[in-house]
Structure formats: C-alpha cells, structure tokens
C-alpha cells in the first residue's frame with residue numbers, strides 16, 4: 196500500500212497527533228490487566244520522542260454508556276460510575292512505566308484547556324488525551340466538527356491503531372482530512388506489509404485456514420480468498436454448515452442455516468476456480484458443549500444424532516498439517532475447534548505447532564480468537580506475524596478498503 200510512513204516525514208519540533216489502540220483489558224478497579232496493546236505502539240512512540248516531536252496520543256477504551264439515556268437517577272449513577280473506570284488515567288500510568296518517562300493525562304480530547312496544555316509541551320514529551328468514546332456519536336459517527344477540533348491539536352497525524360483502521364471514526368479517519376500530512380506508524384505499516392504478502396504477490400503455495408463459528412460472518416472473506424489462494428482448509432464451527440451442504444447429517448453440531456446455500460455456492464466456486472477446498476474428514480464429537488463432555492472420534496459420515504462436533508479429528512489434523520508443511524504462505528483466521536476448552540484444543544494446537552515448525556513459511560495469524568489461541572500456546576514468537584486487529588484483518592482479507600488507511604497521505608510518485 197502506497198501510503199507515507201512515520202519514518203518518511205520530519206517530526207523535529209512538530210506536534211504529532213497519534214491514534215493508538217490502548218483499548219486494553221482492565222481489572223475490576225480499572226487498572227491495566229494486559230499491556231500488550233500499549234507495548235505494540237512503543238516503537239512509534241519512542242521514535243517520535245527521539246526525533247524531537249511533541250507527542251499527543253489518543254485512543255478509545257471500552258464502551259462508555261450514555262448517561263443522558265438513563266431513565267432513572269440510579270441508572271444514571273451506575274452509568275457514570277462505570278464510565279469513571281474507562282478514563283485513561285491507568286493507561287497513562289502504565290505507558291509512563293513502560294517508557295520510563297512521565298505521560299501527562301489530559302481530562303478532555305478537545306477545547307482550550309487541552310490546546311493550552313499541548314502548547315506548553317517540550318520536544319520529546321508525551322500527553323494522552325481522555326477516552327475518545329466519551330464523545331459518543333461525535334467520535335463514532337465521524338463528526339467533521341469534532342475531527343477538525345482534534346486536528347487543531349497537531350501539525351501532522353500518525354495512525355498506529357491497526358485494531359480500529361476499519362472504522363471511519365473521527366479519531367481514526369475524519370481527523371486525517373484536516374491535517375496536511377497523515378502517515379502510518381510502525382505497527383500499522385507492519386500490518387500492511389504482512390497482509391500485502393498475502394494479497395499482492397504471495398509466495399506459493401498460498402494456504403488459508405478458516406475456522407470460527409459461523410459461515411455467514413465470513414462469506415465475503417471466503418469469496419475473496421477463492422480468487423487467489425491455492426488451498427483453503429476449513430475447520431471449526433463453520434465446517435458443519437459445509438458438511439450439511441454436502442448432505443451429511445451433523446447431529447447437534449453448530450449449523451448456520453442461512454449459510455447452507457452460501458456453502459454450496461462456495462464449494463462450486465472453489466471447483467470452478469481450481470482451488471483445493473479441504474473439509475474435515477473426521478471429527479471429535481462431544482455429548483455436550485462442555486469440557487467435561489464424553490467424546491469420541493467419528494468419520495464425517497457417522498456423526499451421531501445427539502452429539503456435536505467440537506474439534507477436528509486426527510486424520511484431519513494429519514491432512515491439514517501436510518498442507519501446512521508444504522506451504523510457503525499461510526493466513527489463518529478462526530480456531531478449528533473450541534480451543535478454549537482443553538478437551539477440544541488438540542486440532543488448533545496441532546495446526547499452530549505445524550506452522551511454528553515450518554521455518555520456510557510466512558505465517559500470518561488474524562487477530563481476535565486465533566491470535567489468542569497462538570498466544571495461549573506460547574507460539575506467537577514463532578509466527579511471522581500475529582495481527583493486532585481482529586476486525587481489521589478480516590476486512591483486509593475481504594479485499595475491502597479500510598477507511599483509516601485510505602485517509603492517509605499517498606507517497607509522492609517517483610519515476
């Protein structure tokens with residue numbers, strides 16, 4: 196993608212407005228439970244500081260409620276109490292700890308007091324604005340006036356929040372239109388580079404692994420992937436809709452009724468395009484959706500009526516792992532079993548191991564559940580890239596234009 200990057204523009208003496216994704220998991224008292232997202236932005240943050248820029252950071256955190264919509268005084272008090280826990284103060288403290296430098300937290304995102312605090316900054320200093328979602332629809336509906344007020348705070352814009360680039364919000368998209376230069380931070384640039392390895396000129400064989408619960412959620416992804424992958428491995432909950440479409444009885448396995456017709460079309464399309472679409476050949480079924488369920492391994496044509504498929508079976512694992520071992524590029528979105536339950540983790544774990552063991556492969560792990568699985572297995576470091584954006588990585592694979600990326604400044608054309 197031909198967008199200007201953080202290290203291609205000058206930051207010295209400039210006030211740099213940077214959107215980060217500090218939407219971190221929190222403890223009950225609001226403190227930061229997991230600082231991975233903060234760490235992911237450190238490279239860009241340190242770079243601006245070293246270059247002598249003044250850094251203004253902004254992010255959303257959680258989903259603040261709208262106290263004006265409360266019907267009773269108690270409801271209102273409860274919303275306000277919860278919103279209090281979504282202030283950015285604990286995030287600023289954690290960032291300060293990681294940087295080993297003070298981070299001043301401001302109590303608003305826009306307005307004269309914010310502007311005055313920023314005007315008083317020295318090069319290398321960092322401030323963090325208040326939660327952008329406290330501005331409700333002004334933020335989420337991309338209000339141009341709010342975007343312009345945000346833009347007043349900086350000389351240029353850096354987007355380093357990959358997890359939100361698929362959303363056209365004021366702080367992720369609108370703001371970029373009000374500043375002369377908007378660039379991709381290191382994290383966003385890295386994400387773009389890895390997804391380009393899948394989408395633009397992949398080393399082949401290119402394999403996609405798709406899992407997760409429902410077919411309908413991922414139709415567009417599947418359709419787009421069929422245009423350029425060599426092999427598509429389908430596991431997880433969505434596999435049962437495909438098996439049903441092929442005429443198998445699937446017992447109590449998860450079925451996406453609206454997806455049956457889609458699955459039929461996808462199977463035909465794969466054949467037409469010469470893509471090998473591999474479904475499970477055997478299944479680990481359970482007699483309940485529970486880690487304590489009784490289990491058995493059955494062939495796909497022998498799923499008992501009262502049982503449900505919760506993981507891929509050993510023959511399928513062997514088949515899928517063979518494909519992974521031969522692959523040069525693998526993109527993976529969606530666990531192939533209910534990996535959260537140890538009884539049904541084996542399939543997802545085996546595919547992750549096979550990927551980790553293939554030293555030739557470029558492996559790109561979609562965000563969300565798949566990233567969580569790989570991290571849980573302690574294999575994140577063995578993957579070429581673990582995406583920080585679940586929704587954004589899916590939309591990349593759908594071939595969509597992501598508004599937060601489209602809004603960035605194009606690189607100048609050179610001969």
Ligand code: AMP
Pocket residue numbers: 406407408409412430431432433449504505506528529530531532533534535564
């Ligand atoms: P998604 O958000 O659509 O990617 O779905 C991810 C979820 O699908 C994970 O939480 C898995 O536990 C779940 N999942 C994977 N395989 C199955 C299955 N066979 N039956 C039900 N849920 C599944």
